[in-house]
Amino acid sequence: MDTMRIAVVGVGRIGLTHAENLACRVRGAELVAVTTSDEKRAAEARRVCGAIAVYEGLDDLLAGEQLDAVCIASSTSAHADNVVQCAAAGLHVFCEKPLALSLEDCDRAIGAASQAGVKLMIGHVRQFDAGHVGAKARIDEGAIGNPLVLRAISGDVDPPPPSFADPAVSGGLLVDAMYHDLYISRWFMGDEVQRAYAEGGALVDPAIGAVGDVDNAIVTLRFAGGAMATLFVSRTCRYGHDLRVEVIGSQGAVQVGYYRHTPVRLLDRQGVHHDMARTFPARLGDAFVAELQAFVDCVSHGIEPPVSGEDSRATLAIALAATRSMHEGRAVEL
Amino acid sequence: MDTMRIAVVGVGRIGLTHAENLACRVRGAELVAVTTSDEKRAAEARRVCGAIAVYEGLDDLLAGEQLDAVCIASSTSAHADNVVQCAAAGLHVFCEKPLALSLEDCDRAIGAASQAGVKLMIGHVRQFDAGHVGAKARIDEGAIGNPLVLRAISGDVDPPPPSFADPAVSGGLLVDAMYHDLYISRWFMGDEVQRAYAEGGALVDPAIGAVGDVDNAIVTLRFAGGAMATLFVSRTCRYGHDLRVEVIGSQGAVQVGYYRHTPVRLLDRQGVHHDMARTFPARLGDAFVAELQAFVDCVSHGIEPPVSGEDSRATLAIALAATRSMHEGRAVEL
Amino acid sequence: MDTMRIAVVGVGRIGLTHAENLACRVRGAELVAVTTSDEKRAAEARRVCGAIAVYEGLDDLLAGEQLDAVCIASSTSAHADNVVQCAAAGLHVFCEKPLALSLEDCDRAIGAASQAGVKLMIGHVRQFDAGHVGAKARIDEGAIGNPLVLRAISGDVDPPPPSFADPAVSGGLLVDAMYHDLYISRWFMGDEVQRAYAEGGALVDPAIGAVGDVDNAIVTLRFAGGAMATLFVSRTCRYGHDLRVEVIGSQGAVQVGYYRHTPVRLLDRQGVHHDMARTFPARLGDAFVAELQAFVDCVSHGIEPPVSGEDSRATLAIALAATRSMHEGRAVEL
């Protein structure tokens, strides 16, 4: 394959990011089309991506284009069906996280890709951030000894658009947002989670509570080998897009994250002032390019992608256990 | 009262710190005696405090000196009896944290002080650290809106001496060490804890596990008003004495703690390097002076101390609930 | 003009950066050709830029392509002639800094562009770095009061390739490297320099001294309005690409620069460790895109570029005065 012909399914916030990266920044791939039934989004996609085809939906896309691969960025609840359909069409699949909202759907999607012999990679974007990559390398080289405890915070400045608040579509806060911290926990600790306990609440936004979700939550994890983690996720971090994770080991610790964004510091009679990243593109822009580049490279060279469907399934299993714990007020074993 | 005559009961690590501060740094008090049956500690106390009397125990001390107040730094398991005896002798009492190992003993000590009409203050040292004081002021002035979630880490470089490892004497990791994070949580959040969940393990030091204690633990708290906290305490933070706490509120966040200690930074081909505080005196030295100064000032001016016996009792109640949660594998309501 | 057809003249280190940015990241421009007589560089340019023409030199390029604009990244000693030739051909010109090695050549180039009615913009890349832009905005909005003193450091990790060391080609350390600090000084202080004093030495690399240049230098500037600046430039900052500038004003100060690069911090028994940017692309990569985007946008909209030939001339005048000061051991008035 010389240049991979790829399309993006769904161009909401994250799909548009993927489309622009495929059009402008990823090497070895050519963005040929996107799908959307929204005319405004179609226009926006054309504006940032140049001359591309726009299809109403996946059926049209598959009928209308000769593709090598797809990038699925539809609603989470549609992921599994999309993957199955694209795999059946012989296309390699990059699918946004999580792979599905149920373990059964995960299995169905994984099976379809396996049967079709196509690559399936899930968008665990933080695994491609230079900070997380560097920390993982330090852990793997033994710089902190045995990992004992992981602490993480993931804070968004503002609640997402209402569409995300419907747990039936997004899976809820733990499946949708804390998911990132869960796969990072598995990856950093190199172990599987055995027990989860969660506390959560709609502490700021009653609208989120009204649909049965929470806007802030804390999850405690126990790993099979005895290690532990405490994760905090928030939709209401007014001060910035605050991603931090640290692992304390038997010989030291490693931390990812920082507060500075623009390298400017103001000093006046009130003190010292600077900014921090306020959006996920500001914090993770390069990682979104890197993950798609990894997908394209793996397909090109016929090697397994670094994030598998099974990784997403295992992550979802923890998220579902934590969600159950939150609703039932008790620790849940996996 | 011109200058308060005070004695320190018990001159282990923390008692010696108090003695030196009373002898050299606290104004309005005169350290006249300490108690210890260990000749080496007696010599060390004389070396750092100058000409003071040394008594074998509390009975001798009370018989031998005309005192205004005592600072109790004996084993935690002896605190309550010591407080009762000193209160009965009409002495004002500063008692190291926690006040006792059971709520009943707390009540007994509080009652004795109340009946005797003497001041009773408990050593919640972090409430006198400039960092924690500054953060509390910011919270109280509304700079972060409503406090929603508190995250804390308390890490000691190395396991304490074996004497601390006996939970019957120290109360165990949550009562002895996480206690600090618990009173800070109540103080910062301005609310009472309703539910606690804990995970812990003897992850590094099997000797700690052998006596039924843990060396690392995570506790999740739920407050009456809905707010939450996640606390991590460790005896095995090899890299430093790592005290950090942050409160995320509805309008912003405030953080206490830092990594720099000596203001020196080395830059070389390997990167950028600096040190951090490695011991509690390095991190909290000034706070130990400030808390005793507050006690002396309150007694001098006849006003109530800023940390009451009831504060210690409420803190202990959380620590005991968390300890039960850790042993029973379930959330515990207070 | 729909899409500007542009070529890059010279594809050394910086020319290749410009070519790649024009090919992949700048909107509204199409890179159609580069010039180089070196076959390896031609191959490298094709690798990073895709299908482009490669010409031996400027004459061939102008004969062979229909262009709208050029980006001149040849040796500094060739800049002026290149600008004159391209302007005469009716092309808009983006020229790397400095515009020339003498004020006479600056005037000749400025005059040629003016007469031809083409835009001429000089590559003052730091004026397009988010950090410097943010600081300038703070100064302009009055956040620091009147600017009083500017302090800057510009450190490269390692000496540049030998070609740069020949002052007859590069202009020497002050014209080639400190030039950046000089235009930032004019820009931040909003004033013209009146007097310069320089000390310099070949402190590390005798080869640099052998050709009459220095590898480390300090320059003091006096501005017409009384403000001052102290600039330090080094070819031998082993620890990183260290760009920092601060302006102290009558009401506060603003600082540009930082030490963190990858957002990872390692903590161990030796202390706290992290990395910093080691190369100019790592520190200024986005700024190189932004300056070319500004050029393309100005040409497209027919407006004056934000950095003029006169800006480069004024900057060079200071660099030449400082160089003279260094050689003559006395302050030099401009």
Add this chain to the structure above:
Amino acid sequence: MDTMRIAVVGVGRIGLTHAENLACRVRGAELVAVTTSDEKRAAEARRVCGAIAVYEGLDDLLAGEQLDAVCIASSTSAHADNVVQCAAAGLHVFCEKPLALSLEDCDRAIGAASQAGVKLMIGHVRQFDAGHVGAKARIDEGAIGNPLVLRAISGDVDPPPPSFADPAVSGGLLVDAMYHDLYISRWFMGDEVQRAYAEGGALVDPAIGAVGDVDNAIVTLRFAGGAMATLFVSRTCRYGHDLRVEVIGSQGAVQVGYYRHTPVRLLDRQGVHHDMARTFPARLGDAFVAELQAFVDCVSHGIEPPVSGEDSRATLAIALAATRSMHEGRAVEL
């Protein structure tokens, strides 16, 4: 000598600091008296130091007390005479910096101490700050290779009281304030200064200009071995007491100074905010204790103090050369 009997001559801002430290924090010394003709200062000295004698002047003091040593904190213009008188009385002398306002007076004071066989130590306080001590240790152990260039800033928040502004009493900005950076430069670089160039101005406070002094100045130094330094001193750093120094060496760099003071960070929609030290006691409080402790210990053990009269004389020589440079607009050789 068991406990050294010492008196403080002059209890202005700095003398009072020394008196309090000798009374409360320095071991092995007993503060027995101070001199002042100002009744308010006498009362203040008694308040912070307890029961001490107060004399009108040095004659009275020497007549009235049996002393072992004195700490001279009178006006700089009186230092030399005070040292000579105390040395003649057989007293060991700690003298605030600078030793005198002329090299002749330095020689006179040094000679008097030498002839009397008493110790003479000058108050180079930054040499006792943990940050500067740590950096010097790193330099000495070779962590940065050969020191090449030193950069320093010393900024005071606000102009000092009018008495300091009279150059005839204080020596002017370079002798009074930049003096600190000059001795640090000699100490860190381990070399002598050969040439100085200075630019300065009364940029903020016309009253300072009216008496012939400046409020901001930049000094460039050339060392005998070729190394260089650039020092900036300001009376008008509105944002804090900003002490920073860095040494760039052939293999790395070391930096002293930081912006954080209270370990609290506030994060809100406007960004990240924290404080920095605003006064010299906040930044250097411990160093003032350490330097007097060093003096007391040296006298007790009969060893030479770490800062000699010759160190002060050499520092003053640079300050005087820089002052001349500033007035004459040319580099001055030492």
